[in-house]
Amino acid sequence: MSGNLKILDQSFYNRKNVVQVARDLLGKILITQLDGVRSSGRIVETEAYAGVEDRASHAFGGRRTARSEHLYGDPGMIYVYICYGMHHLFNVITNKKDIPHGVLIRALEPMEGIEHMLNRTGKPVADLTLTKGPGNLSCALGMTKFHSGGNVFSEEIFIADDGMRYKKNEIVITKRIGVEGAREDADLPYRFIVRGNPYVSAKKS
DNA sequence: CGACCGATCGTCT
DNA sequence: GACGATCGGTCGA
Numbered sequence: 243m244s245g246n247l248k249i250l251d252q253s254f255y256n257r258k259n260v261v262q263v264a265r266d267l268l269g270k271i272l273i274t275q276l277d278g279v280r281s282s283g284r285i286v287e288t289e290a291y292a293g294v295e296d297r298a299s300h301a302f303g304g305r306r307t308a309r310s311e312h313l314y315g316d317p318g319m320i321y322v323y324i325c326y327g328m329h330h331l332f333n334v335i336t337n338k339k340d341i342p343h344g345v346l347i348r349a350l351e352p353m354e355g356i357e358h359m360l361n362r363t364g365k366p367v368a369d370l371t372l373t374k375g376p377g378n379l380s381c382a383l384g385m386t387k388f389h390s391g392g393n394v395f396s397e398e399i400f401i402a403d404d405g406m407r408y409k410k411n412e413i414v415i416t417k418r419i420g421v422e423g424a425r426e427d428a429d430l431p432y433r434f435i436v437r438g439n440p441y442v443s444a445k446k447s
Numbered sequence: 448c449g450a451c452c453g454a455t456c457g458t459c460t
Numbered sequence: 461g462a463c464g465a466t467c468g469g470t471c472g473a
Binding site: 289291298299300323325326327328329331333346348371375376377378418419420421423424443 | 463464465466467468
Protein backbone atom coordinates (compact mmCIF):
# COMPACT_ATOMS: atom_id res chain seq x y z
CA MET A 243 0.00 0.00 0.00
CA SER A 244 2.08 2.84 1.32
CA GLY A 245 5.52 3.20 -0.17
CA ASN A 246 8.44 5.22 1.05
CA LEU A 247 7.94 8.76 2.22
CA LYS A 248 8.88 11.27 -0.43
CA ILE A 249 8.93 14.92 0.56
CA LEU A 250 6.96 17.01 -1.92
CA ASP A 251 9.32 19.39 -3.72
CA GLN A 252 8.74 22.99 -4.66
CA SER A 253 7.31 22.15 -8.08
CA PHE A 254 4.29 20.63 -6.37
CA TYR A 255 3.40 24.04 -4.93
CA ASN A 256 4.66 26.18 -7.80
CA ARG A 257 1.54 25.79 -9.94
CA LYS A 258 -0.90 28.37 -11.21
CA ASN A 259 -4.02 26.61 -9.99
CA VAL A 260 -4.20 26.80 -6.20
CA VAL A 261 -7.50 24.92 -6.26
CA GLN A 262 -5.78 21.98 -7.94
CA VAL A 263 -3.00 22.01 -5.34
CA ALA A 264 -5.61 21.99 -2.57
CA ARG A 265 -7.17 18.94 -4.21
CA ASP A 266 -3.81 17.20 -4.61
CA LEU A 267 -2.85 17.75 -0.96
CA LEU A 268 -5.59 15.34 0.15
CA GLY A 269 -3.92 12.10 1.20
CA LYS A 270 -0.50 13.66 1.70
CA ILE A 271 1.14 13.52 5.13
CA LEU A 272 1.92 16.61 7.22
CA ILE A 273 4.80 15.98 9.61
CA THR A 274 6.30 18.10 12.36
CA GLN A 275 9.55 17.30 14.11
CA LEU A 276 9.89 19.81 16.91
CA ASP A 277 12.41 19.42 19.73
CA GLY A 278 12.99 15.85 18.61
CA VAL A 279 9.30 15.06 18.83
CA ARG A 280 7.68 13.70 15.68
CA SER A 281 3.97 13.98 14.96
CA SER A 282 2.14 13.43 11.72
CA GLY A 283 -1.24 13.03 10.12
CA ARG A 284 -2.82 12.44 6.76
CA ILE A 285 -4.48 15.49 5.20
CA VAL A 286 -8.22 14.89 4.77
CA GLU A 287 -9.57 18.42 4.34
CA THR A 288 -8.21 21.53 2.59
CA GLU A 289 -9.36 24.90 1.30
CA ALA A 290 -7.91 27.05 -1.48
CA TYR A 291 -7.54 30.83 -1.10
CA ALA A 292 -7.04 32.43 -4.47
CA GLY A 293 -5.25 35.68 -3.66
CA VAL A 294 -6.09 39.15 -4.93
CA GLU A 295 -9.27 38.10 -6.74
CA ASP A 296 -10.72 36.14 -3.81
CA ARG A 297 -12.79 38.13 -1.32
CA ALA A 298 -12.14 35.47 1.32
CA SER A 299 -8.37 35.90 1.06
CA HIS A 300 -6.31 38.15 3.29
CA ALA A 301 -4.70 39.36 0.07
CA PHE A 302 -7.95 40.36 -1.65
CA GLY A 303 -7.52 43.44 -3.77
CA GLY A 304 -3.77 43.31 -3.34
CA ARG A 305 -3.87 43.99 0.38
CA ARG A 306 -0.41 43.38 1.79
CA THR A 307 0.22 43.89 5.48
CA ALA A 308 2.69 42.72 8.08
CA ARG A 309 0.40 39.83 8.97
CA SER A 310 -0.23 38.62 5.44
CA GLU A 311 3.30 39.19 4.13
CA HIS A 312 4.11 35.47 4.07
CA LEU A 313 1.16 34.86 1.73
CA TYR A 314 3.32 36.58 -0.91
CA GLY A 315 6.29 34.27 -0.38
CA ASP A 316 7.85 31.52 -2.46
CA PRO A 317 5.86 28.35 -3.17
CA GLY A 318 6.08 26.06 -0.16
CA MET A 319 6.31 28.91 2.32
CA ILE A 320 4.37 28.52 5.56
CA TYR A 321 1.77 31.15 6.45
CA VAL A 322 0.34 30.84 9.95
CA TYR A 323 -1.86 33.51 11.44
CA ILE A 324 -3.91 33.82 14.58
CA CYS A 325 -7.68 33.69 14.31
CA TYR A 326 -10.11 34.80 17.03
CA GLY A 327 -7.17 35.66 19.23
CA MET A 328 -6.31 32.06 20.03
CA HIS A 329 -6.20 29.68 17.07
CA HIS A 330 -3.17 29.36 14.82
CA LEU A 331 -4.24 28.50 11.26
CA PHE A 332 -1.70 26.77 9.00
CA ASN A 333 -1.45 27.50 5.27
CA VAL A 334 1.00 26.49 2.54
CA ILE A 335 1.77 29.02 -0.16
CA THR A 336 1.36 28.07 -3.81
CA ASN A 337 2.10 29.68 -7.16
CA LYS A 338 5.18 31.82 -7.66
CA LYS A 339 6.51 34.48 -5.33
CA ASP A 340 4.36 37.62 -5.02
CA ILE A 341 1.21 35.78 -6.08
CA PRO A 342 -0.58 35.32 -2.76
CA HIS A 343 -2.22 31.93 -3.25
CA GLY A 344 -2.46 29.56 -0.30
CA VAL A 345 -4.03 26.34 0.89
CA LEU A 346 -5.47 26.11 4.40
CA ILE A 347 -5.08 22.66 5.97
CA ARG A 348 -8.36 22.03 7.79
CA ALA A 349 -8.18 18.46 9.08
CA LEU A 350 -5.82 15.53 9.51
CA GLU A 351 -6.20 11.89 10.34
CA PRO A 352 -3.58 11.34 13.10
CA MET A 353 -0.72 8.95 12.33
CA GLU A 354 2.43 9.26 14.46
CA GLY A 355 2.96 10.94 17.82
CA ILE A 356 -0.57 10.85 19.16
CA GLU A 357 0.76 10.94 22.72
CA HIS A 358 2.53 14.21 21.95
CA MET A 359 -0.62 15.61 20.38
CA LEU A 360 -2.46 14.86 23.61
CA ASN A 361 0.25 16.62 25.59
CA ARG A 362 0.10 19.70 23.40
CA THR A 363 -3.67 19.99 23.35
CA GLY A 364 -4.23 18.99 26.96
CA LYS A 365 -6.89 16.52 25.85
CA PRO A 366 -7.22 13.39 28.00
CA VAL A 367 -7.94 10.94 25.19
CA ALA A 368 -7.50 10.79 21.43
CA ASP A 369 -11.00 11.47 20.21
CA LEU A 370 -12.02 12.78 16.78
CA THR A 371 -11.51 16.41 17.81
CA LEU A 372 -7.75 15.94 18.17
CA THR A 373 -6.96 17.01 14.59
CA LYS A 374 -10.40 18.04 13.31
CA GLY A 375 -10.46 21.70 12.29
CA PRO A 376 -7.59 24.06 11.45
CA GLY A 377 -7.15 25.39 14.98
CA ASN A 378 -7.12 21.96 16.53
CA LEU A 379 -4.66 20.37 14.12
CA SER A 380 -2.17 23.22 14.41
CA CYS A 381 -2.26 22.90 18.18
CA ALA A 382 -1.89 19.11 18.03
CA LEU A 383 1.17 19.25 15.77
CA GLY A 384 2.71 22.18 17.67
CA MET A 385 2.54 24.63 14.77
CA THR A 386 2.30 28.31 15.73
CA LYS A 387 2.65 31.72 14.12
CA PHE A 388 6.37 31.51 14.92
CA HIS A 389 6.64 28.95 12.11
CA SER A 390 5.17 31.44 9.65
CA GLY A 391 7.74 32.42 7.05
CA GLY A 392 9.44 29.03 7.15
CA ASN A 393 8.76 26.41 4.50
CA VAL A 394 7.53 22.86 4.16
CA PHE A 395 10.91 21.52 3.05
CA SER A 396 12.48 22.14 6.46
CA GLU A 397 13.62 19.72 9.14
CA GLU A 398 10.87 20.91 11.44
CA ILE A 399 7.81 20.89 9.20
CA PHE A 400 7.32 19.08 5.91
CA ILE A 401 4.71 17.43 3.74
CA ALA A 402 5.30 14.01 2.22
CA ASP A 403 3.71 11.56 -0.19
CA ASP A 404 3.60 7.90 0.79
CA GLY A 405 1.96 6.85 -2.45
CA MET A 406 -1.52 6.64 -1.03
CA ARG A 407 -4.25 8.00 -3.35
CA TYR A 408 -7.92 8.67 -2.87
CA LYS A 409 -10.19 7.68 -5.68
CA LYS A 410 -12.11 10.38 -7.46
CA ASN A 411 -15.39 9.32 -5.90
CA GLU A 412 -13.88 9.50 -2.42
CA ILE A 413 -13.36 13.26 -2.74
CA VAL A 414 -16.15 15.75 -2.08
CA ILE A 415 -16.00 19.40 -3.14
CA THR A 416 -17.92 22.06 -1.20
CA LYS A 417 -17.87 25.75 -0.48
CA ARG A 418 -15.53 27.02 2.20
CA ILE A 419 -16.24 27.27 5.92
CA GLY A 420 -16.56 30.51 7.83
CA VAL A 421 -16.25 32.90 4.89
CA GLU A 422 -19.81 34.19 4.69
CA GLY A 423 -18.43 37.73 4.59
CA ALA A 424 -16.79 37.05 1.24
CA ARG A 425 -19.98 37.87 -0.65
CA GLU A 426 -20.09 36.30 -4.11
CA ASP A 427 -16.89 34.34 -3.39
CA ALA A 428 -18.35 32.65 -0.32
CA ASP A 429 -19.90 29.92 -2.46
CA LEU A 430 -16.87 29.04 -4.58
CA PRO A 431 -16.18 25.26 -4.64
CA TYR A 432 -12.75 25.58 -3.05
CA ARG A 433 -13.02 23.09 -0.16
CA PHE A 434 -11.94 19.48 -0.56
CA ILE A 435 -12.81 16.72 1.88
CA VAL A 436 -12.45 12.96 2.02
CA ARG A 437 -15.89 11.39 1.81
CA GLY A 438 -16.98 9.92 5.12
CA ASN A 439 -13.72 10.62 6.94
CA PRO A 440 -14.57 11.16 10.61
CA TYR A 441 -11.89 13.82 11.08
CA VAL A 442 -13.39 16.19 8.50
CA SER A 443 -14.67 19.38 10.16
CA ALA A 444 -18.09 21.00 9.99
CA LYS A 445 -21.05 19.30 8.41
CA LYS A 446 -22.77 20.56 5.30
CA SER A 447 -21.87 21.64 1.84
C1' DC B 448 -28.95 17.34 16.55
C1' DG B 449 -29.12 22.14 15.47
C1' DA B 450 -28.74 26.88 16.97
C1' DC B 451 -26.56 30.04 19.66
C1' DC B 452 -22.97 32.20 22.37
C1' DG B 453 -18.79 33.47 24.95
C1' DA B 454 -13.77 33.25 24.99
C1' DT B 455 -9.79 36.06 23.70
C1' DC B 456 -6.47 39.19 21.37
C1' DG B 457 -3.76 40.53 17.23
C1' DT B 458 -4.61 43.18 13.30
C1' DC B 459 -6.42 46.72 10.65
C1' DT B 460 -9.34 51.05 10.10
C1' DG C 461 -12.87 50.17 18.39
C1' DA C 462 -14.59 46.32 15.60
C1' DC C 463 -13.87 42.14 13.80
C1' DG C 464 -12.40 37.57 12.60
C1' DA C 465 -10.36 31.34 7.28
C1' DT C 466 -12.58 28.77 15.35
C1' DC C 467 -13.92 25.90 19.21
C1' DG C 468 -16.51 23.85 22.73
C1' DG C 469 -20.05 24.32 25.80
C1' DT C 470 -25.05 24.97 26.64
C1' DC C 471 -29.83 25.10 25.71
C1' DG C 472 -34.07 23.62 23.71
C1' DA C 473 -36.62 20.40 20.85
